[in-house]
Amino acid sequence: MRRVAVSGIGVVCPGAIGWEAFLQALAAGQAGGGALRVPEFTLEDCHESTHPFRRVAGVTRFALAAMGLAVRDAGFRAEAFGGERAGIVATITHGAVNYSVDFHRVLLREGPQAASPLHFAESVPNALAGNGAIALQVRGPVHTLIGEEPVGTQAIDLGAGLLRAGLIDRVLVVGAEEWCAVVTHAYGQFDAAARRGREPAEEPPLSEGAAALVLEMEEAVMRRGVRPHAVLPGWDLGRCLGGGMVGAAADVVRGACQASRQSVAEADHVLPSTGRHRREATQGFLTARGEGAGPLAWIDLAPLVGNPAGASNLLQVAAAAALTSAGRVSGLGLVLSTGASRTLSAVVVSRAGAAGA
Amino acid sequence: MRRRVAITGMGIVTSHGIGQAVNWMKTVAGESGIRPITLFDTAGYRAKQAGQLVELPAASWSRCRPGRMDRASTLLYHAMAEALGEAGATAADRDPAPVVALGTTLGGMGSGQRYHEAYVRKGPARARPSLVVDHLAHCQPLALMREFSLAGTPRVFSNACAAGANALGYGFRAVRDGLADLAICGGYDALCEFAFAGFHALQALTTECCRPFDRDRSGLALGEGAGVMVLEAWDRAARRGVRIRGEILGCGESSDAFHMTRPGPDGAGAALAVQLALKDAGISPQAVDYVNAHGTGTPFNDRSEAAALGLALGPRAREVPVSSIKSMLGHLLGGAGAVEAILTARALEEQWLPPNLNYETPDPDCDLRIVRRAEQARDLTVALSNSFGFGGANATLVLRAVGRGEP
Numbered sequence: 079m080r081r082v083a084v085s086g087i088g089v090v091c092p093g094a095i096g097w098e099a100f101l102q103a104l105a106a107g108q109a110g111g112g113a114l115r116v117p118e119f120t121l122e123d124c125h126e127s128t129h130p131f132r133r134v135a136g137v138t139r140f141a142l143a144a145m146g147l148a149v150r151d152a153g154f155r156a157e158a159f160g161g162e163r164a165g166i167v168a169t170i171t172h173g174a175v176n177y178s179v180d181f182h183r184v185l186l187r188e189g190p191q192a193a194s195p196l197h198f199a200e201s202v203p204n205a206l207a208g209n210g211a212i213a214l215q216v217r218g219p220v221h222t223l224i225g226e227e228p229v230g231t232q233a234i235d236l237g238a239g240l241l242r243a244g245l246i247d248r249v250l251v252v253g254a255e256e257w258c259a260v261v262t263h264a265y266g267q268f269d270a271a272a273r274r275g276r277e278p279a280e281e282p283p284l285s286e287g288a289a290a291l292v293l294e295m296e297e298a299v300m301r302r303g304v305r306p307h308a309v310l311p312g313w314d315l316g317r318c319l320g321g322g323m324v325g326a327a328a329d330v331v332r333g334a335c336q337a338s339r340q341s342v343a344e345a346d347h348v349l350p351s352t353g354r355h356r357r358e359a360t361q362g363f364l365t366a367r368g369e370g371a372g373p374l375a376w377i378d379l380a381p382l383v384g385n386p387a388g389a390s391n392l393l394q395v396a397a398a399a400a401l402t403s404a405g406r407v408s409g410l411g412l413v414l415s416t417g418a419s420r421t422l423s424a425v426v427v428s429r430a431g432a433a434g435a
Numbered sequence: 436m437r438r439r440v441a442i443t444g445m446g447i448v449t450s451h452g453i454g455q456a457v458n459w460m461k462t463v464a465g466e467s468g469i470r471p472i473t474l475f476d477t478a479g480y481r482a483k484q485a486g487q488l489v490e491l492p493a494a495s496w497s498r499c500r501p502g503r504m505d506r507a508s509t510l511l512y513h514a515m516a517e518a519l520g521e522a523g524a525t526a527a528d529r530d531p532a533p534v535v536a537l538g539t540t541l542g543g544m545g546s547g548q549r550y551h552e553a554y555v556r557k558g559p560a561r562a563r564p565s566l567v568v569d570h571l572a573h574c575q576p577l578a579l580m581r582e583f584s585l586a587g588t589p590r591v592f593s594n595a596c597a598a599g600a601n602a603l604g605y606g607f608r609a610v611r612d613g614l615a616d617l618a619i620c621g622g623y624d625a626l627c628e629f630a631f632a633g634f635h636a637l638q639a640l641t642t643e644c645c646r647p648f649d650r651d652r653s654g655l656a657l658g659e660g661a662g663v664m665v666l667e668a669w670d671r672a673a674r675r676g677v678r679i680r681g682e683i684l685g686c687g688e689s690s691d692a693f694h695m696t697r698p699g700p701d702g703a704g705a706a707l708a709v710q711l712a713l714k715d716a717g718i719s720p721q722a723v724d725y726v727n728a729h730g731t732g733t734p735f736n737d738r739s740e741a742a743a744l745g746l747a748l749g750p751r752a753r754e755v756p757v758s759s760i761k762s763m764l765g766h767l768l769g770g771a772g773a774v775e776a777i778l779t780a781r782a783l784e785e786q787w788l789p790p791n792l793n794y795e796t797p798d799p800d801c802d803l804r805i806v807r808r809a810e811q812a813r814d815l816t817v818a819l820s821n822s823f824g825f826g827g828a829n830a831t832l833v834l835r836a837v838g839r840g841e842p
Binding site: 160162166170171172178179181182183185186187189190191193194195198199200202203204205207208209211212214215216217218219220221222223224225226228229232236239243260263264267268271315316317319419421423 | 479480541547550551552554555556559562572574577580586587588589591593594605608612628632634635636637638690691692693694695696704707824825826827828
């Protein structure tokens with residue numbers, strides 16, 4: 079099967095703005111300073127659209143910045159990226175929840191006449207994808223997928239499907255999330271109820287950020303004279319239906335490697351999940367890999383970025399692609415992602431031009 | 436590999452009731468399902484009505500706790516039960532993991548709203564987390580998959596009002612391109628005050644009746660419901676001997692890239708979706724016998740859609756019958772595309788065109804042949820179902836009647 083390449087990367091996260099800064103922070107082992115929030119930044123520094131996105135939700139700002147950075151990184155001028163042959167697939171878990179909360183709070187306290195139309199319009203889940211289409215004049219398919227952390231792999235799958243079907247030539251997959259006190263409180267309540275007196279599970283805390291990847295077919299990137307950061311030769315998605323999460327994770331890892339026509343033993347670096355059930359997923363990977371394989375590097379993003387839910391999976395893939403591009407890793411990478419409902423995914427990341435499918 | 440895609444099961448829930456039979460009967464009779472809202476207090480709102488399902492029977496949950504399920508899940512439950520039952524797709528017949536794709540705009544927002552109300556009024560500590568178990572939009576599909584023993588991972592499209600059509604398009608492509616033999620797809624949204632207040636704030640709600648394409652149209656009515664289709668590789672369906680209800684021929688998707696809440700006034704974005712759908716189906720505009728319009732009843736939307744049909748269908752746009760079911764059921768948001776595709780499939784099957792209720796005065800800016808009253812059709816073979824949403828999300832599906840115009 080023809081391979082999908084990552085030709086552009088854009089990252090906006092608590093530790094850094096831009097993928098080079100992200101890698102520096104990662105190399106320095108720098109935690110986001112305990113911060114779960116994206117630092118202040120100027121949106122106009124990240125994208126070239128003339129449209130003023132002044133009052134968009136935080137999650138949309140992150141996504142617009144990440145998309146702008148990714149498009150620039152892929153060697154496109156902003157006005158040249160869009161058109162009918164371009165698409166966007168966005169992913170969220172919670173979306174513009176702060177605007178939803180603001181809208182509803184005003185509705186409760188002051189009544190319907192005071193509720194802001196802007197807060198409603200910008201809290202609709204596809205607002206960030208719609209604004210992205212406006213910013214980049216993308217006129218092809220523009221989708222928003224909602225799901226747990228592994229939803230990023232769904233976006234890659236959908237985007238790759240559109241590319242392989244010849245419906246579009248390039249697609250931005252973008253995951254974004256914003257931190258919200260109400261959501262964090264609710265998750266805390268769930269976790270407390272689930273523990274019932276047991277030790278805390280040490281789940282990475284909810285955070286915020288965005289990651290965008292420009293995906294094209296590998297040969298198309300080469301024809302443009304651009305060197306892809308990495309290729310995504312295969313991936314797999316799954317859901318644990320009972321039985322063990324470890325076994326389900328092992329199956330998904332094997333599925334991703336099989337789709338890539340690679341052996342699990344060839345993986346030399348792994349990005350563990352930032353979501354719930356991450357320990358089981360790690361165990362599943364080790365089970366699938368078996369004994370006797372070579373040394374392995376673990377690149378855990380959780381200490382740096384926490385868990386930006388719907389953005390986390392694409393942030394992991396962005397990190398793996400950036401590390402591959404920068405030559406910090408040389409072999410096959412595996413990105414693991416898991417969600418609270420025992421959904422899971424694995425994505426294989428490897429060097430462009432390297433052997434594979 | 437391009438395979439024919441059969442519709443082997445359909446399930447529908449709207450303010451007209453639960454099931455295809457009652458929905459088709461009331462639709463073709465031109466009965467309005469828009470009525471005074473009883474789900475929440477409408478004091479303070481100019482509009483007071485919506486397409487609310489007044490008596491929603493409880494779902495027979497066996498694997499989920501009924502008290503924790505959102506109204507949206509209950510709507511979806513009934514639609515999915517009907518669709519799977521009709522397709523005869525028992526667990527033994529199914530793929531190990533069929534494609535499941537569902538569209539929604541706000542998921543279980545009613546649950547989120549109740550949690551947040553307690554959070555604000557009683558304080559964070561007294562807001563019960565059980566209220567938000569079924570809030571997030573991926574929770575309803577996951578619950579339904581558990582309930583109906585469907586393996587795999589659901590794709591949850593949230594492309595505003597086009598979401599249901601996008602989910603059907605995704606399943607259609609998966610089956611047609613040989614990635615799956617079976618796809619269970621559709622869309623849903625439940626009425627809740629959050630959505631109603633939002634459309635009220637946008638001044639999009641009509642205070643009288645919803646009259647799409649009429650010169651005096653004054654806005655949309657919200658509705659609620661769910662629609663689910665079982666899509667199956669044609670040969671597989673024929674081998675099983677299941678009744679084939681219709682065929683999906685093509686899907687087109689595009690973006691306006693214009694404005695978050697307003698459609699492009701020239702209709703170019705929506706026209707592209709229609710053109711791509713026709714190309715995907717391999718048919719010409721002349722072959723289109725009926726258009727089930729998005730037709731929300733807002734001045735901007737209907738004008739834009741009429742322009743889009745003019746661009747995409749050329750002179751045929753002025754001849755082909757067009758109607759919007761939203762005049763009867765209201766706007767079902769994420770459920771609209773799926774419910775309307777199902778009623779379009781029924782129109783092809785029954786050879787009847789559903790009416791565009793309340794259409795009285797033609798609008799020169801919407802130069803279309805609007806179906807005022809239900810019409811018996813002859814040789815109704817191919818129909819389009821349009822869905823155009825917030826954020827400029829456009830999707831068009833092409834459907835064909837069984838036994839007509841087949842290769």
